[in-house]
Amino acid sequence: MSGPPTPLDCQPFSNYSRRTAQPTVLNIIWITFFLVGFLAALLQSLQGDLEIFSRILTGLFDTARSGFEISLGLTGVMCLWLGIMKIGERGGLIQLLGRLLAPFFRRIFPDVPAGHPAGGSIVMNFCANLLGLDNAATPLGLKAMRELQELNPQKDTASNPMIMFLVLNTAGITLIPTSVIAIRQSLAIKQGLVGFNAADIFLPVLLATFVSFCAGLIAVALWQRINLFNRAVFLFLAGFLGLAGGLYAWLGRMPAERMTQMIGLLGSGLIVSIIALFITVAAWRRVNAYEAFIEGAKEGFDVAVRIIPYLIAMLAAISVFRSSGCMDYLIGGIGALVAALGLNSDFVPALPVGLMKTLSGSGARGLMIDVMITYGVDSFQGKLAAIIQGSTETTFYVLAVYFGSVNISKTRYALACGLIADAIGLVGAIFIAYGFYH
Numbered sequence: 001m002s003g004p005p006t007p008l009d010c011q012p013f014s015n016y017s018r019r020t021a022q023p024t025v026l027n028i029i030w031i032t033f034f035l036v037g038f039l040a041a042l043l044q045s046l047q048g049d050l051e052i053f054s055r056i057l058t059g060l061f062d063t064a065r066s067g068f069e070i071s072l073g074l075t076g077v078m079c080l081w082l083g084i085m086k087i088g089e090r091g092g093l094i095q096l097l098g099r100l101l102a103p104f105f106r107r108i109f110p111d112v113p114a115g116h117p118a119g120g121s122i123v124m125n126f127c128a129n130l131l132g133l134d135n136a137a138t139p140l141g142l143k144a145m146r147e148l149q150e151l152n153p154q155k156d157t158a159s160n161p162m163i164m165f166l167v168l169n170t171a172g173i174t175l176i177p178t179s180v181i182a183i184r185q186s187l188a189i190k191q192g193l194v195g196f197n198a199a200d201i202f203l204p205v206l207l208a209t210f211v212s213f214c215a216g217l218i219a220v221a222l223w224q225r226i227n228l229f230n231r232a233v234f235l236f237l238a239g240f241l242g243l244a245g246g247l248y249a250w251l252g253r254m255p256a257e258r259m260t261q262m263i264g265l266l267g268s269g270l271i272v273s274i275i276a277l278f279i280t281v282a283a284w285r286r287v288n289a290y291e292a293f294i295e296g297a298k299e300g301f302d303v304a305v306r307i308i309p310y311l312i313a314m315l316a317a318i319s320v321f322r323s324s325g326c327m328d329y330l331i332g333g334i335g336a337l338v339a340a341l342g343l344n345s346d347f348v349p350a351l352p353v354g355l356m357k358t359l360s361g362s363g364a365r366g367l368m369i370d371v372m373i374t375y376g377v378d379s380f381q382g383k384l385a386a387i388i389q390g391s392t393e394t395t396f397y398v399l400a401v402y403f404g405s406v407n408i409s410k411t412r413y414a415l416a417c418g419l420i421a422d423a424i425g426l427v428g429a430i431f432i433a434y435g436f437y438h
Contacts, residue, residue, distance in 0.1 A: 029317070029396070029415070030313065030314070030317045033317035033318060033320060033321040034317050034320050034321075036321065036324075036326055037056065037317075037320035037321045037322075037323070037324035037326055038320065038324070040324040040325060040326050040329070041053055041056055041323075041324040041325075044324070044325065052324070055323050056319075056320055056323045056324060059319040059320070059322070059323040060316055060319055060320065062319075063312070063315045063316050063318075063319040064312050064315075064316060066315065067308070067311045067312035067315045067316075068308060068312065071304055071305075071307060071308040071311055072304075075300070075301060075304035075305070077138070077139055078138075078139045078142065078300035078301065078303055078304045079296075079297035079298075079300040079301055079304075080139075080297070080300070081139035081140060081143075081300065082139055082142075082143055082296040082297060082299050082300035082303070083292075083293035083294065083295075083296035083297035083300065084275050084278060084293065084296070085121065085124070085139075085140065085143055085296055086292045086293060086295055086296025086299075087278045087279060087282050087287070087289050087292045087293055087296070088120070088124075088274075088278040088281075088282075089117055089120070089292075090282060090287045090289075090292045091278060091281040091282035091285055091287050091289075092281070092285065093120075093277065093278055093281055094117055094120030094121065094124070096120075099114075099115065099119075100123075101119075101123050101236075102114060102119065103232035103235075103236075104232045104233060104235075104236040105119055105122060105123070106232070107226065107227075107228070107230060107232050107233055108164055108217065108221065108226060108228075108233070109122070109161045109164060109165075110226065111151065111159065111160055111161050112148070112151065112161050113151075116147070116151070117147050118144055118147035118148050118150075118151070118161070121140055121141075121143045121144035121147055122144045122165060124140045124274075125137055125140040125141040125143075125144055125169070126168075127270075129169065137169075138401075139300060139303075141165075141169055141398075141402060142303050142307075142401070142402065142405045143299075143303075144165060145162065145165070145166075145402050145403075145405055145406050146299075146303070146405065146406055148161050148162050148165065148406075149162075149406040149408075152406075154410075155406075155407070155408075156407065156408060156409050156410055157408065157409075157410040157412065158403065158408050158410065158411050158412050158414055160224050162403075162408070162414075163220060163223075163224075163411075163412060163413065163414045163417065164220045164224070166398060166399065166402055166403070166414050166418065167216040167217075167219065167220050167414060167417045167418050167421060168213065168216055168217065168220075169393065169398050169402070170216065170393045170394075170395040170398050170399070170418040170421060170422065171209070171212045171213040171215065171216035171217070171393065171418075171421045171425065177201070177202070177205045177386075177389075177390030177391075180201070180205070180368075180386050180389050180390040181198045181199050181201070181202075182198075183365075183368070183369065183372075183386075184196075184198040184201070184372070184377055184382075184386055185198035187369070187372050187373070187377040188377050188378070191376065191377055193377065193378060196377070196378060199251070200383075201383060201386050201387055201390065202248060202251065203248055203436075204383075204387045204429075204432050204433060204436050205386075205387050205390040205391050206244050206248070207428075207432050208387055208388075208390075208391035208425060208428050208429040208432050209390070209391035209392075209425070210240070210241070210244075211391075211424060211425055211428035211429075211432075212391060212392060212421050212422070212424060212425025212428065213421075214237075215420060215421045215424035215425060215428075216417060216418065216420070216421030219416075219417040219420045219421060220417050223413055223417060303405050306404070306405055306407075307400075307401050307404050307405050309404075310400045310401060310403075310404025310405075311397075311400060311401055311404070313400070314396055314397065314400035315397075318359045318396065321359075322356075322359070327352065327355065327356065330355065331348070331351055331352050331355070334348065334351060335348040335351075344434075344438075346380055346381065346438065347381075347384055347430045347433070347434075349371055349374070349375060349381045349385075350371050350381050350382075350384040350385040350388060351426075352367050352371075353367045353368045353371065353385045353388045353389055354388045354392060354422075354426040354429070357388065357389065357392045357393070357394060357422075358392070358394065358395040358396060358419065358422050359394070359396050359397075364388075364389055364392075364394070365389065367385070368385040368386060368388075368389045371385040372385060372386070380433065380437050380438055383433060383436075383437050384429070384430065384433040384437075387429045387432065387433050388426060388429045391425055391429050392422055392425050392426060392429070393422070395415070395418040395419060395422055398418075399411065399414060399415060399418065
């Protein structure tokens with residue numbers, strides 16, 4: 001006959017109780033999406049829609065397959081970019097990039113030591129986002145998160161630098177919205193528009209994404225009590241606006257087709273040049289570039305496999321919310337409120353793009369195309385949809401993938417600051433579109 005349980009016997013249960021008694025933000029959001037979607041579907045089935053649950057189930061299966069395919073497709077890109085980054089790290093160029101932008105990043109990432117590899121990865125991710133090169137930005141961002149995790153004293157909790165980095169990613173500052181311009185040009189041809197300038201959204205997107213970036217930066221800085229009133233931050237922001245203005249002055253004189261070609265050349269040419277530079281410097285410094293690439297590629301494979309469950313979990317919850325019609329209800333309510341206030345409601349048809357973008361990049365892209373087809377690619381609604389798509393980021397996707405890659409479960413205030421940046425960026429995009437096109 002056994003005696004009473006000892007403290008050691010009770011320890012596993014007490015640990016379990018503490019873990020389950022403190023639900024994380026992601027857990028709350030995940031459960032909310034599912035239950036709200038289920039209740040909405042249940043109500044619709046009682047009202048006679050007998051196929052609603054079939055649509056939700058189909059959407060769940062499709063989303064699970066899509067999530068795996070996204071991760072599988074990302075594996076090759078991750079292996080490539082983390083391999084290249086390892087060459088740059090061994091050759092010393094990553095550290096050099098970190099030192100060049102150290103005055104600015106030291107101010108907004110005070111907990112990252114000078115010369116740490118995370119600084120270079122953050123810079124490279126930032127540059128890739130500027131040029132709208134998502135395939136390059138994501139693996140670079142995941143590498144930065146892994147390096148920031150090395151500095152994190154609490155491995156299951158997001159650190160201050162991680163939150164700042166993630167929010168600046170969700171702000172999605174973009175200098176050249178390459179994919180949006182390409183989609184607009186393709187649709188314009190289908191709609192028979194002659195002399196259409198697909199890149200005329202360049203400056204509005206730049207301004208909108210800058211608003212979103214500043215909103216995210218200020219939100220996190222206030223939370224972390226970082227002083228942004230200093231010379232380094234001012235010079236960085238002024239330099240960015242000067243670079244953007246010069247680039248616009250140069251590209252703005254070109255015909256639309258020529259501008260699109262130059263933008264593509266600028267973005268892809270810069271990335272390929274960086275790869276060539278990394279390999280050249282590594283060879284000059286007698287670094288075994290091949291072995292360095294293989295080592296980095298192995299890390300990329302491990303990261304890509306690790307994010308699969310996190311990505312599928314978040315996409316599944318979003319699918320239920322969307323398939324149940326909750327997004328449509330939300331948009332309808334906003335439209336009714338705007339009309340009741342007597343405000344101009346021309347922006348409402350493009351609003352789903354902004355709301356969906358926080359949940360799904362591909363979903364938002366589909367909604368943007370739908371708006372452009374319904375109202376015309378050259379309409380106010382079509383231009384606003386393009387501006388929103390080009391100036392906002394998939395907050396929940398980034399949060400799930402980036403934190404999931406380093407097994408962060410306690411995200412603290414990262415989501416709140418990311419959504420603040422998204423909301424201000426969306427409002428800014430609407431006002432900018434009205435100023436330019438209405």
